[in-house]
Amino acid sequence: MRRGSSKKGSANSTTSTSSSAMDLFRSASGKAATKELERIDQLFYSYSNESSGMIDPERIENLCNDLEVEHTDVRILMLAWKMQAEKQGYFTLEEWRKGLKALHADTIIKLKKALPELENEVHRPSNYVEFYSYAFRYCLTEEKQKSIDIESICELLELVLGSQFPQQVDLFIQYLKTQIDYKVINMDQWMGFYRFCNEISFPDFNNYDEELAWPLILDNFVDWNRVMMLVPSPTLNVSGLTPFEPQSFNDLNCRDHGSCAAKESYGGCYIRGVGPVTGTVGLKVGPRYRFCLKSQRQKKSKT
Numbered sequence: 001m002r003r004g005s006s007k008k009g010s011a012n013s014t015t016s017t018s019s020s021a022m023d024l025f026r027s028a029s030g031k032a033a034t035k036e037l038e039r040i041d042q043l044f045y046s047y048s049n050e051s052s053g054m055i056d057p058e059r060i061e062n063l064c065n066d067l068e069v070e071h072t073d074v075r076i077l078m079l080a081w082k083m084q085a086e087k088q089g090y091f092t093l094e095e096w097r098k099g100l101k102a103l104h105a106d107t108i109i110k111l112k113k114a115l116p117e118l119e120n121e122v123h124r125p126s127n128y129v130e131f132y133s134y135a136f137r138y139c140l141t142e143e144k145q146k147s148i149d150i151e152s153i154c155e156l157l158e159l160v161l162g163s164q165f166p167q168q169v170d171l172f173i174q175y176l177k178t179q180i181d182y183k184v185i186n187m188d189q190w191m192g193f194y195r196f197c198n199e200i201s202f203p204d205f206n207n208y209d210e211e212l213a214w215p216l217i218l219d220n221f222v223d224w225n226r227v228m229m230l231v232p233s234p235t236l237n238v239s240g241l242t243p244f245e246p247q248s249f250n251d252l253n254c255r256d257h258g259s260c261a262a263k264e265s266y267g268g269c270y271i272r273g274v275g276p277v278t279g280t281v282g283l284k285v286g287p288r289y290r291f292c293l294k295s296q297r298q299k300k301s302k303t
Contacts, residue, residue, distance in 0.1 A: 036101070036104075036106045037097065037101070039106035039107065040096065040097055040100045040101065040105075040106045041093070041097070043096075043100070043106065043107065043108065043111075044091075044093055044096045044097075047059045047060075047062060047063050048093075052090075053092075053093070054090045054091060054092050054093075055090065055091040055096065056089065056090055057089040057090070060076070060089060060091070064076060066108050066112075067108070067111065067112050067115070068112070069115070072159070074119075074159050074160060074163075075115050075118065075119055077135060077138070077159065077160070078115075078118050078119060078122045078131065079099060079115075079118065080138060081122065081130075081131050081134045081135075081138075082098075082099040082102060082103065082118060083095040083096060083098055083099030083100075084098060084099075084134075085099075085138070087141075088138050088139060088141050103117075103118065129194070131160070132160060132161070132190075132191070132194050133187075133190075133191060135156060135159075135160045136148065136156070136187055136190045136191075137187075139152060139156060146186055146187070147184035147185060147186045148184060148185055148190075149183065149184055150176050150177070150182065150183060150184065150185065153176065153184075153185045153190070154173045154176055154177065157169050157172065157173060157193075158173065161194070161197065164197070165197040167202060167203065168196075168197045168202055169197075171203075171225065172193060172221060175221050175224050175225070178224075179220070179224070181217075181220065182217055185217075188215055189215045189217050189218075192214060192215040192217075192218055193218065196214070196218055203225075203229075205222050205225065205226070208222050210222070
């Protein structure tokens with residue numbers, strides 16, 4: 001019986017020692033976390049505006065200087081995403097804590113070293129859709145705002161998608177700056193373009209189906225692109241205006257003068273005639289021009 005009691009006492013002693021070691025570990029971890037949070041807070045206060053209690057746009061520029069990145073660098077937007085910052089150009093203390101704790105960055109040197117890993121994290125497929133959606137919401141600067149003006153959207157597209165889908169983004173920006181039907185872009189259109197870049201073959205768009213649930217602006221974008229790619233352009237002599245050579249006569253708005261006829265063809269219209277043809281020409285998304293279209297036919301020589 002005494003031996004049994006001795007073994008039991010030994011087991012209790014081992015358990016007690018193990019428990020004490022765990023308590024010490026937890027205590028040390030807690031103290032380390034507290035110290036880290038204190039340093040994160042100190043770093044915040046070194047940049048924050050005393051009157052507002054936030055890091056404002058001017059202070060963010062100071063932060064960028066210390067990080068040796070431009071304030072327009074996409075990694076600053078990624079940092080805002082990591083913090084889940086709600087107001088464009090501003091970081092609160094709680095947002096700062098959330099982001100820097102996740103990055104294990106309690107000094108400016110550590111934060112600078114964390115940026116490449118943050119970029120890798122954002123570009124993981126599981127995270128990028130969330131980041132892309134966040135980028136749009138972050139730019140909604142007014143209460144109840146649901147859309148963003150075309151100029152800002154073009155800048156944002158270049159920032160967040162330009163490196164992944166450069167050709168698609170360049171072409172879409174060209175379309176947005178040329179078209180006249182849309183003044184703003186909403187979230188559905190914004191997310192639709194990201195899906196478009198991932199799913200639709202480029203540059204032919206052969207697998208694009210207008211019957212599927214795509215935003216109308218993307219239907220128009222595809223039509224516009226087909227207009228620009230369908231057929232070689234004829235020569236236009238424009239009187240009093242900047243020379244204009246569209247790559248296709250799709251969707252022409254033409255006033256007949258003399259022998260001029262517009263006929264429906266696959267994807268749009270073309271002009272045919274004998275001799276000089278004058279009128280007005282314009283695509284859906286661009287300005288209209290007066291033109292003189294010279295026939296490309298060669299007159300048969302008499303034999």
